[in-house]
Amino acid sequence: LAKTTQPISMDSYEGQEVNITCSHNNIATNDYITWYQQFPSQGPRFIIQGYKTKVTNEVASLFIPADRKSSTLSLPRVSLSDTAVYYCLVGRYGGATNKLIFGTGTLLAVQP
């Protein structure tokens, strides 16, 4: 399973766009990139998933360069409620190998 590296913490202000970058130099051909959000004392919540280029949903965008050795989660116009830990995960899907390993994540602190 590919190891991921992301900043331990980030600070932002309300209304700003936040970009969290994750490195995964050893990503395999069959690996997908997934981001989760976790609030204190709650389980992580799926945000977005992608394989290459750009993926966008109602919550965030995910940018993946051609070499796929990194990815960037983009949160538009953050609010105080976006303060949480964000996890970048790399893993395969399907069958017995369908499991994800969580790292320590990035603690995003949004200030007014």
Next chain:
Amino acid sequence: SQTIHQWPATLVQPVGSPLSLECTVEGTSNPNLYWYRQAAGRGLQLLFYSVGIGQISSEVPQNLSASRPQDRQFILSSKKLLLSDSGFYLCAWSTGKLGYGYTFGSGTRLTVV
């Protein structure tokens, strides 16, 4: 719609006592099921996962065990709890299909005293 139930929400147990945490999923069949543990201020550690009834894979040697007696039921157990078993335990399920990720339960806060 699919839902995942996990109980109890909090639990305080003495060292050496047994443990049983239950997780059930509704609205889907043949889900992949997972148990994670999160120590205070730490990331999530995968403990067990299951792709079918009676099929359990252990990720970390430890004092815990898991069972899947029914398709949508996943149980985490221990015969004798240790202080180091304290943590936030999360059950999760997935379809194994792309674009959906894992859905986590609300978690159990276990304190071993």
